[in-house]
Amino acid sequence: MYSAILFRTIFGKTMRKDPQARILHKQNWGDYFILALESPRITSEAHPGQFLMVRVGETSFPLLRRPFSIHAVQDNALEIFFQTTGLGTRQLSLKQEGDRLDILGPLGRGFNLDIEGSTPKAALVGGGRGIAPLYFLSESLRLQGVSATIYYGGRTVEDLPLRKKFLAAGYPLHCSTEDGSYGFKGLITDHLIQDLKQNPADRIYACGPDGMLKRLAEISQEYSIPAELSLEAIMGCGFGACWGCVHRLKKDQEIGWQKICEDGPVFPAEMIIWEKE
Amino acid sequence: MYSAILFRTIFGKTMRKDPQARILHKQNWGDYFILALESPRITSEAHPGQFLMVRVGETSFPLLRRPFSIHAVQDNALEIFFQTTGLGTRQLSLKQEGDRLDILGPLGRGFNLDIEGSTPKAALVGGGRGIAPLYFLSESLRLQGVSATIYYGGRTVEDLPLRKKFLAAGYPLHCSTEDGSYGFKGLITDHLIQDLKQNPADRIYACGPDGMLKRLAEISQEYSIPAELSLEAIMGCGFGACWGCVHRLKKDQEIGWQKICEDGPVFPAEMIIWEKE
Amino acid sequence: MTHSDLSIDLGFCRLKNPVIAASGTFGYGTEFSRFFDLNRLGGFVVKGLYSTPRPGNPPPRLVETASGLINAIGLQGIGVKRFCQEILPQLQDLDTAVIINVCGSHEEEYAAVAEHLDGFEGIAAYELNVSCPNVSTGGSCPALDPEATHRIVSLVKKSCRRPLITKLSPNTGKIIEVAKSAEEAGSDAISLVNTFLAMAIDAKTRRPKLANVLGGLSGPAIKPIALRMVYQVAQEIRIPVIGMGGITTSEDVLEYMIAGASAVEVGTANFVDPEAIPLIIDELDVYCQTHNIERLASLTGTLAPL
Amino acid sequence: MTHSDLSIDLGFCRLKNPVIAASGTFGYGTEFSRFFDLNRLGGFVVKGLYSTPRPGNPPPRLVETASGLINAIGLQGIGVKRFCQEILPQLQDLDTAVIINVCGSHEEEYAAVAEHLDGFEGIAAYELNVSCPNVSTGGSCPALDPEATHRIVSLVKKSCRRPLITKLSPNTGKIIEVAKSAEEAGSDAISLVNTFLAMAIDAKTRRPKLANVLGGLSGPAIKPIALRMVYQVAQEIRIPVIGMGGITTSEDVLEYMIAGASAVEVGTANFVDPEAIPLIIDELDVYCQTHNIERLASLTGTLAPL
Ligand SMILES: Cc1cc2nc3c(=O)[nH]c(=O)nc-3n(C[C@H](O)[C@H](O)[C@H](O)COP(=O)(O)OP(=O)(O)OC[C@H]3O[C@@H](n4cnc5c(N)ncnc54)[C@H](O)[C@@H]3O)c2cc1C
Ligand SMILES: Cc1cc2nc3c(=O)[nH]c(=O)nc-3n(C[C@H](O)[C@H](O)[C@H](O)COP(=O)(O)OP(=O)(O)OC[C@H]3O[C@@H](n4cnc5c(N)ncnc54)[C@H](O)[C@@H]3O)c2cc1C
Numbered sequence A, B: 001m002y003s004a005i006l007f008r009t010i011f012g013k014t015m016r017k018d019p020q021a022r023i024l025h026k027q028n029w030g031d032y033f034i035l036a037l038e039s040p041r042i043t044s045e046a047h048p049g050q051f052l053m054v055r056v057g058e059t060s061f062p063l064l065r066r067p068f069s070i071h072a073v074q075d076n077a078l079e080i081f082f083q084t085t086g087l088g089t090r091q092l093s094l095k096q097e098g099d100r101l102d103i104l105g106p107l108g109r110g111f112n113l114d115i116e117g118s119t120p121k122a123a124l125v126g127g128g129r130g131i132a133p134l135y136f137l138s139e140s141l142r143l144q145g146v147s148a149t150i151y152y153g154g155r156t157v158e159d160l161p162l163r164k165k166f167l168a169a170g171y172p173l174h175c176s177t178e179d180g181s182y183g184f185k186g187l188i189t190d191h192l193i194q195d196l197k198q199n200p201a202d203r204i205y206a207c208g209p210d211g212m213l214k215r216l217a218e219i220s221q222e223y224s225i226p227a228e229l230s231l232e233a234i235m236g237c238g239f240g241a242c243w244g245c246v247h248r249l250k251k252d253q254e255i256g257w258q259k260i261c262e263d264g265p266v267f268p269a270e271m272i273i274w275e276k277e
Numbered sequence C, D: 001m002t003h004s005d006l007s008i009d010l011g012f013c014r015l016k017n018p019v020i021a022a023s024g025t026f027g028y029g030t031e032f033s034r035f036f037d038l039n040r041l042g043g044f045v046v047k048g049l050y051s052t053p054r055p056g057n058p059p060p061r062l063v064e065t066a067s068g069l070i071n072a073i074g075l076q077g078i079g080v081k082r083f084c085q086e087i088l089p090q091l092q093d094l095d096t097a098v099i100i101n102v103c104g105s106h107e108e109e110y111a112a113v114a115e116h117l118d119g120f121e122g123i124a125a126y127e128l129n130v131s132c133p134n135v136s137t138g139g140s141c142p143a144l145d146p147e148a149t150h151r152i153v154s155l156v157k158k159s160c161r162r163p164l165i166t167k168l169s170p171n172t173g174k175i176i177e178v179a180k181s182a183e184e185a186g187s188d189a190i191s192l193v194n195t196f197l198a199m200a201i202d203a204k205t206r207r208p209k210l211a212n213v214l215g216g217l218s219g220p221a222i223k224p225i226a227l228r229m230v231y232q233v234a235q236e237i238r239i240p241v242i243g244m245g246g247i248t249t250s251e252d253v254l255e256y257m258i259a260g261a262s263a264v265e266v267g268t269a270n271f272v273d274p275e276a277i278p279l280i281i282d283e284l285d286v287y288c289q290t291h292n293i294e295r296l297a298s299l300t301g302t303l304a305p306l
């Protein structure tokens, strides 16, 4: 019944190309960047957990678009939040206010926001750049009367550039760093377990590295809290045409390689089959 | 004896890579651009008619450096003047003041400035973007007491963006356009012939399209005025390693495919063998 | 605005324009109907079909290289039976050439897939993917060998009722011989090229970047080699040639046509821009008008000497 | 700063480091001595030499493609005799491996070039360019065929005194067979790949972009295919493999070594950056130190399963 909720088509199949989305503003902390893109139609149709495919250059190198979660939405604009990790994100980080980007979106299925109960509580867990979709999610949950607590983990304090943004927006925020430079010393999943005792949740939403998501799937079972996890994969197209982005998933009782760009990137934890390390 | 003058090594074999030449300023008229590059060592060794190989992007597409004549030299900086014609020049035109360029130079053999006679006169003929090396040349000739007259041709008035620069520097300037939108209506070579009667020259220097250079080679013979012509070719390296940039030339009595990046790009007209159209 | 004549006559089939979406890069077609009207296409080739469903390879299945893409999807698919039940009915009302990419692990499987498809309407032609890796011969494929190609083409041609396009692999030094033997065996057209066998390694982990280790390279990187192959093959055979490899713009289409292609397929570019093909078709129309070309088809094989 | 051990033992020859400048992209060596001390190189291969001077092809000889370069230089050169008189004396005092790329229009010419070179000192090895287009067979080359390769390698091996590196062409589906037959015929090492036969067309003029129509593709575009070939060949032969194709960074070198190469050659990158090779060597040194790799050579053939 849980997956039934997910699979009724919560989000339409609308998806648009906007070849001229203007960069309204840019923010930067070390390796991390925010770009706000003016794109009224994509913005109006966006749902938390969905993503964009962004063209980062004009030539065929880099060749493919890059996937980025929709980080925030305001008026006519949506934001992406990204970390520079390779050629494409480096090129993207050189773009300036006023430049235009060719984007495709909104893509995929996002988070299921239906939580039953009168005062539902959600735990939003973001690892590193995986925090990206959780801001849009927290804002949307708030509109639905769900109170969201943010769990934000990174290797070091530099990996937590959005902590002020969440605090400013008034969300309870728990941070962790592996090196102890800020907040809880250790993994964000351990921090979550500790906190769940005083601060139980009706739903876990998460995005981050595979190791973190796998651990959250276990926690979801142990604590009987449904979890919605956002996966990453190399994407050729982002809209179901290449079959490049598969993950092993259980769907309609069958286990197989399923496209995460169309059926996901967000899945209920119990659908996801984790490979051996 | 003429080629003997050319072939004593007027210009040393110095050639440097400057991976961080800063763009000091930028000018633009339509398709045409000037970039001033701070590069003390290359500047101090530059000779008119020599060129740079410029890296226009960071990835392997476009792959090769692009050749540009040294347009002007001042203090620690040299200028290039270019027209956007394809991917590489388009990318170059997007660079901004403060950006850094990876350049190699000075390359090739430039114009021979030795003109005998007490009040020598030179005719400098530039077609379109071929005007590029002639500003540096005119300034150098002036230092040697040679008076230079500029003949500057283009398809239309928009192709003559440097006319004010030459006038401001005090050179006699004759312009032509094929559509008659500015100056003499027709080819710059016809304008030159007309003018040579009143205003004879001891030497022709030229850079521009092959058709123009070929006609100047004929004029050089007819009027017995030695001419030095700067050729263009697709260049793989710019420093003699690839054998990609050949033109048919007569050298030491032998005719063959010679590299223009090393032996040229400037050659005395009589060395150049023109192919059938 | 008057439109130019972009239509192409392949003999066995007429296309509105020379631009066909390439197999494996256009899903089953329906994925792109969200972006544009599929009837604008010259045609499209659906993802390769075997007689039974195939699970495909484990991920990572894709890796980018300089101006290229290596894929090792492993022909994941629903098999010809489910395709005919679930997908084909959605395609049958289209007014564009629907071409089916026919695969097989052995010769009889190719014929079985074609025979099954013969029972349904709404298909313009079969594209015989003789470049499928053959498990029993250690990953080599029939298209590397003129004789094996001849056998498969003859067999399928005999056992089915539709026109055959034989799709060649570039991983051979004998592309001309293979093309000729497909022609002799009765193929109605030749399409080339499939992807180039390639690999990528992560120097940090010392592991292959694809779970399958080897994959197929496509995209602009391969265009100069593919164009050369099309040029060579077109000079040696009389049946039409459908050229592909790295096409992203109308200029690329023109180059393939000038080299000898009657039509082209566009693959990887569909991933980068789902509207790539309609944009290319629009540009071709403008090109013909500005250059006073009455029939685009007249460009085929017009390479002039330098 | 202590340095790591970058040296490579090819059996017949020891290199300071695995990075060799590729034939045809490094002139006769002297062109680069303006940029850096040639003794820093693992070695360099001079431009291909025939027995007599060759005029080369008319221009245009080069055209850029997406992340690639097509060349049709046509092996313009001064011939082996003038080379030995005029150039070789300038190279003889170098403390790096000087390798001569030996060409021929027919089998005997290869042997004649090698025999002439045998009369001079200061040469580490011959690289047999069996990928030279053979005029008498319409442009095809011995490296496409295992038997022809076997004949040439045997003949040259018999008639000369120096180690032989056989350089293979990628324009074949039989690269493993060709490599094996070169090994059987006595080759001391294999180098691969030479350029991919390719072309480019100017859609505006409908003319080829190279006067020679066809040329050879090199550069980053070809790396994924070349790396795959090196990987396949290295698993099947016992003599050392020298890998090349699109190398521009130290990471590329590591990928080729992990795939099975004992050493590498760098070609097109020398045009883009004349200091590419010394930069790569410096990076390799840093890499070994940061990763505690005592001997860089230990990386060869260490591709781990995914
Ligand atoms: C649905 C989805 C949403 C994402 N949202 C965000 C986000 O909001 N912020 C953010 O910083 N990152 C996000 N990522 C990851 C981001 O797409 C990659 O970091 C980025 O593509 C790397 O590109 P590159 O050129 O810099 O790296 P390179 O390593 O040069 O890229 C090479 C290729 O690998 C792919 N690739 C590399 N790393 C990843 C990865 N981790 N996941 C998927 N593909 C990868 C690239 O797309 C490209 O095709 C998301 C990924 C997915 C699948
Ligand atoms: C010695 C020399 C000096 C030059 N000086 C100038 C100058 O001062 N100002 C200026 O505007 N232009 C100059 N040019 C021409 C300039 O190099 C080309 O316009 C430029 O390389 C085009 O690059 P692209 O990427 O924009 O064009 P594309 O057409 O995309 O280039 C593709 C390839 O062709 C080569 N190419 C294209 N056109 C030419 C050409 N006409 N000559 C040589 N190679 C070409 C490019 O270098 C590149 O390798 C000079 C050329 C040479 C050989």
Ligand SMILES: Cc1cc2nc3c(=O)[nH]c(=O)nc-3n(C[C@H](O)[C@H](O)[C@H](O)COP(=O)(O)O)c2cc1C
Pocket (backbone or CB within 6 Å): A242, C022, C023, C024, C025, C047, C048, C069, C071, C073, C075, C101, C129, C167, C193, C194, C195, C217, C218, C219, C220, C222, C244, C245, C246, C247, C265, C266, C267, C268, C269
């Ligand atoms: C992800 C992917 C999947 C492919 N699947 C198939 C296939 O199922 N059958 C086939 O014949 N070719 C397949 N191809 C090859 C393409 O149809 C085409 O031949 C090749 O990609 C070259 O064209 P391009 O450079 O325009 O992509 C596939 C290519 C890609 C990139």
Ligand SMILES: Cc1cc2nc3c(=O)[nH]c(=O)nc-3n(C[C@H](O)[C@H](O)[C@H](O)COP(=O)(O)O)c2cc1C
Pocket (backbone or CB within 6 Å): B242, D022, D023, D024, D025, D047, D048, D069, D071, D073, D075, D101, D129, D167, D193, D194, D195, D217, D218, D219, D220, D222, D244, D245, D246, D247, D265, D266, D267, D268, D269
């Ligand atoms: C301009 C040019 C000339 C070449 N000449 C030769 C040659 O004379 N002999 C030879 O064996 N290979 C020749 N090659 C091939 C290179 O040595 C090398 O095999 C190929 O370029 C692939 O490496 P790369 O991608 O690093 O350039 C030449 C390549 C280029 C680009």
Ligand code: FES
Pocket (backbone or CB within 6 Å): A234, A235, A236, A237, A238, A239, A240, A241, A242, A243, A244, A245, A246, A259, A260, A261, A262
């Ligand atoms: S990214 Fe292409 S199918 Fe998912």
Ligand code: FES
Pocket (backbone or CB within 6 Å): B234, B235, B236, B237, B238, B239, B240, B241, B242, B243, B244, B245, B246, B259, B260, B261, B262
């Ligand atoms: S450009 Fe390479 S030799 Fe002249």
